[in-house]
Amino acid sequence: MAIQEGSKYLHWNYFLALESDTEKLSRYVEFTTGNFSTYSLEMAHLLLAAASEVDVIAKILCKKVDSSQNADSIGKYREVLKPSFSKIQNMRVLIPRYGLELCPWSNWNNDENPEWWTAYNKVKHHRSTHYQRANLRNTLNAVAGLFVMLLFLYKEDAEAGTLAPSPTLFRVADEFFAGVDLGSGDVRFVYRL
Numbered sequence: 001m002a003i004q005e006g007s008k009y010l011h012w013n014y015f016l017a018l019e020s021d022t023e024k025l026s027r028y029v030e031f032t033t034g035n036f037s038t039y040s041l042e043m044a045h046l047l048l049a050a051a052s053e054v055d056v057i058a059k060i061l062c063k064k065v066d067s068s069q070n071a072d073s074i075g076k077y078r079e080v081l082k083p084s085f086s087k088i089q090n091m092r093v094l095i096p097r098y099g100l101e102l103c104p105w106s107n108w109n110n111d112e113n114p115e116w117w118t119a120y121n122k123v124k125h126h127r128s129t130h131y132q133r134a135n136l137r138n139t140l141n142a143v144a145g146l147f148v149m150l151l152f153l154y155k156e157d158a159e160a161g162t163l164a165p166s167p168t169l170f171r172v173a174d175e176f177f178a179g180v181d182l183g184s185g186d187v188r189f190v191y192r193l
Contacts, residue, residue: 011057012163015143015150018050022143023169029136031098036137044123044134050142051120057149061085064153074113082108085152087193092173093144101173104145116141144170151191161190 025046029038062071062080071080081088089108094101107114119138122130147170157163161181166189171177178190 009154009163011053011060012150012154014053015146016165016167018046018053018143018146019167019169021046022140025139026098031095031100031136031140033100037132037135039132039135041134043136043139044127044131047116047120047134047139047142048124050139050146051117054117054142054146054149057146057153061149061153074117078108078111078113081152085193087176088148088152091148091151091176093147094171094173095140095169096171097169100140102141102144104141105148114141114145116145151193155193158189158191159193161188163191164188 021042025042028042029035029040058074058077058081059071062069062077065080065084069076069080071077089105090103091105092101092103104114104116116138119130119133119135120142123134147167151158151163151172154163159178161179164186166187171189172191176192178192181188181190
């Protein structure tokens with residue numbers, strides 16, 4: 001499944017819109033571990049949007065790895081993506097402004113689904129009984145999980161420093177960061193994937 005010309009960064013731009021909405025959320029709920037269990041309608045919206053986009057991106061990545069794959073679930077995505085993108089499950093995502101560190105795919109180290117993915121499915125299918133899972137912790141991890149998947153979707157651009165514009169809220173940990181490119185007139189992050 002190829003990304004069409006003219007919409008090369010369609011998924012990246014969608015992530016940046018979700019990131020902007022996440023930044024706005026921080027005006028109402030302080031991003032601290034003490035508030036991780038706080039839940040709301042806006043967090044449900046962000047959780048559902050980010051995790052749904054992860055589903056789309058994971059399918060595209062699986063097709064890139066093996067075009068014969070018909071991966072259509074998180075377990076199948078893990079089976080296909082882990083061997084080809086071994087750094088996914090160890091990628092640490094930082095929110096420096098709030099001193100937070102997330103590792104949204106760490107459950108893949110134990111061949112388990114991320115907690116935020118389970119929360120997404122519970123909120124999507126059983127909102128009346130699992131609404132509280134649309135909390136800050138799951139929401140931030142879902143958006144961070146999308147960020148990680150997109151770095152691998154756009155791996156060549158991310159490593160070349162041409163994936164722009166750069167995020168304003170989310171960063172990768174130092175071992176995945178290779179510096180900045182200032183040559184284009186704006187700050188572009190260079191990633192080590």
